[in-house]
Structures are given as C-alpha cells and as structure tokens.
Amino acid sequence: MAEEQSKEIVREVDSRRLAISASVRVIPHFPKPGIMFNDITTMLLCPGAFQAAIDLFVERYHCMHVSAIAGIEARGFMFAPSVALQIGAKFIPLWKPNRFPGEVISERYELEYGTDCLEMCVGAVQPGERVVIMDDLVATGGTLSAAILLVERAGADVIECACVIGLPKFKVSTVQGKPVFILIDPVS
Amino acid sequence: MLLFKSLNCSSSHLQSPVPSSRFFPSVIVRTPRTLSIRRIRTNGSISMACTDDSRLKRIAASIRVIPDFPKPGVMFQDITTLLLDPQAFKDTIDLFVERYKGKGITVVAGIEARGFIFGPPIALAIGAKFVPMRKPKKLPGEVISEEYSLEYGTDKIEIHVDAVQSGDRALVIDDLVATGGTLSAAIRLLERVGAEVVESACVIELPELKGREKLGDSPLFVLIQAEGV
Numbered sequence: 001m002a003e004e005q006s007k008e009i010v011r012e013v014d015s016r017r018l019a020i021s022a023s024v025r026v027i028p029h030f031p032k033p034g035i036m037f038n039d040i041t042t043m044l045l046c047p048g049a050f051q052a053a054i055d056l057f058v059e060r061y062h063c064m065h066v067s068a069i070a071g072i073e074a075r076g077f078m079f080a081p082s083v084a085l086q087i088g089a090k091f092i093p094l095w096k097p098n099r100f101p102g103e104v105i106s107e108r109y110e111l112e113y114g115t116d117c118l119e120m121c122v123g124a125v126q127p128g129e130r131v132v133i134m135d136d137l138v139a140t141g142g143t144l145s146a147a148i149l150l151v152e153r154a155g156a157d158v159i160e161c162a163c164v165i166g167l168p169k170f171k172v173s174t175v176q177g178k179p180v181f182i183l184i185d186p187v188s
Numbered sequence: 189m190l191l192f193k194s195l196n197c198s199s200s201h202l203q204s205p206v207p208s209s210r211f212f213p214s215v216i217v218r219t220p221r222t223l224s225i226r227r228i229r230t231n232g233s234i235s236m237a238c239t240d241d242s243r244l245k246r247i248a249a250s251i252r253v254i255p256d257f258p259k260p261g262v263m264f265q266d267i268t269t270l271l272l273d274p275q276a277f278k279d280t281i282d283l284f285v286e287r288y289k290g291k292g293i294t295v296v297a298g299i300e301a302r303g304f305i306f307g308p309p310i311a312l313a314i315g316a317k318f319v320p321m322r323k324p325k326k327l328p329g330e331v332i333s334e335e336y337s338l339e340y341g342t343d344k345i346e347i348h349v350d351a352v353q354s355g356d357r358a359l360v361i362d363d364l365v366a367t368g369g370t371l372s373a374a375i376r377l378l379e380r381v382g383a384e385v386v387e388s389a390c391v392i393e394l395p396e397l398k399g400r401e402k403l404g405d406s407p408l409f410v411l412i413q414a415e416g417v
Contacts, residue, residue, distance in 0.1 A: 035257045044308070044311075045317045046317075047317065074322075078309070081277075081308065090273075101258070121268055188234075
C-alpha cells in the first residue's frame, strides 16, 4: 500500500512537471542567434501550470525553515513572491543596478560580453537566516552565483537555489557549493 | 506621511463598465504634528480599500519613505520593507484578492518590475492569467507596444501579441501610481488588443501628482494614499 501511494505521488509530480514543460514556449535566436530561449510567459497564461510550479516549490520548502526567498529581477519576481507568501517567508528582491534608492550592497558578475550587477537593500537579511534564491531559469549559473555571494555577504545562509528550468548538469553539480532545485529540463 | 481612507466603497462597477460617484465619510490624515479627521465628498471613479483598519495600518506602517528620490523634494515610497513583513505582504494580497475574486477577471497585467511582485499571487488566487507588461526589448516573442511621455522624452510598454485576447477582462497592477503615465499607457495597450480594463489597482497612490486625472474614467483602486512631494 505504501509503495502504491509512493508511486501515485511520483506519477502526480511527473504529470505536473509535464504540464509545466508543455506550457513553456521556445523562441529561436533570442536574445542572439543560436539561442533557443525558453519563454515562461506562456506558463503564466496557464493558471494550472503556473500553480503547479508554485506548488512544487512550496512542497519542497515549507518544512525547511526558510526565512526568506530572494528573487532575481525581473523573471524571478514572477515566481518567488508566491512561494514566499505560501511558506510564510520574507520576499527579498535582488535588483538590477540603480532601481532601489536606499542603502544597498552590490555584487558584480561576468556576462559573455561585459559585466552586470545585482543589488540587495541593506538589512533585508539578518545573519544566520536561511534563504532560498529563485529565478526562472539557470544556464551558466553566473547570475545565481552573484546572488549567492550577495546574500551570504550579508551573513545569511543560502540553503539552495530554485529555478523552474535548468540544464540537467545542475542535478549533480552545484553553484558556489549550493544545490540547485530544478523543476524541468530546458524545452527544445 | 501616509493618508488612510477607511470607508465603505462600492465595487458595483466591477460588474458594469460605468463607475459610480463616491462619498468618503472620513479621512485619517497623519502628519508629524497632528492627527485629524476630515469629511470629504468627491465624485470620480477612485476608490480606497474598504474598512479594514488593522490590515491597512500594518501595511502602511511597513512602507518606508526615502526622501529626495528620484529627485530632490520627492518622497519615495519603498515597498521592499512591506515585502520583508510576511503578514503585511499577505494582507496586501488578500485585500486585492477579496476585491477581485469572483468578478470574472481573466487577466492580471503587472507592470515591470514591481507589478511582477504583486500581480502573480493575485492572478493565482483568482484563477486568472498573468501577463507581464515590460520595458522594450525584454519580451522574446512578437510584441505590441504603447509609447508614453516621461518628464524628459518617452518610453514604451510592451506585451506579447498573443497574451491578451479580445474580450478578456483585465486588471492592471502596479505598486504605485504617481502621475499615471505608465498606468494609462498600460490601459491603452490592453484596450487596443480588445481587452476590457475593469480596474487598475495599486498599493499606493500619490494624489498630489494627479494620476487619477490622467486615467480619466478608468477606475483606480488603491490601498494607501501618501504624500509624495
């Protein structure tokens, strides 16, 4: 009986992941030639698939004593607040530069061409708080790396990163030593 | 300095396209030195949150004011401190969901980027699609754009062409309405693709910047009014 229930849970989780995967649209050659961009905006148009994604994150984190969910601007903002609300955690926006007028700490990171920067307002996290960082997708891990370093410089403990879409390599490898929880492989 | 308006407000226009006039029985005005109650009568389609003082008080108290941003004399209303208070954030979403659940809203359109924080939880709770309204060149697919004026120059707001259908009943969400430039562009864009914009909703309004006038007859609902200049 326990085995049957366990199989039923696995089938249900798989069917939700299939629904999420089916709702993602592929846009060829965006932002540049050769890139098959995974567009999550079509998932947001399917309340069932969108809710399934949020549910899968909530089921993972609601018992892990997470103090805060940090979302990366801008697509991370579409997922992280709903998860934070449902597990009773703070939501911390991680901004692109110059969006936020208060005192911030910043972390620069490398892009393929040039650099970018993430900012977090001072006082958003306290030392020792347990934080999950969320974004829609992880590719190289550069943005997630910067986010981890930023949050940990403030003294918090990043327990995991969470993304809707990510390359299979992140199932076994880490970013800055932190595991990455991913719902689906990239759609091609 | 924050203004509360605690009052009974009709939501009948959410079912019909014509907003009715509003009578606000009382206003609580908070200033550094005085706490007074005034009576105001007004016509127009603005409405404040219905009487729920404890939730509104917590929400208002959680918003941080940063002076002289983005320019001298402007009091920036910072909602990131609201987001750090899980109860205040939940109360904010709950107040919007209570207003819009069961009103046949099919689309919640959130304006980049802070509208992306409030819009999706509301959309999920009321069973609507969420549509991000973005700055130029951020959306990967085919887009439709609406230009609007800034103090110096212009900007654009965009949505995917297939995101909103003719006949969709839309709610536009942003954290704050000031001059109303971005919000009115968002409304025009949605109406161009055939949606009915049932209402716009913001956490904060800066009434001195007259965003309400910019929106004309298009209904606007806010939780908090603040002195922004």
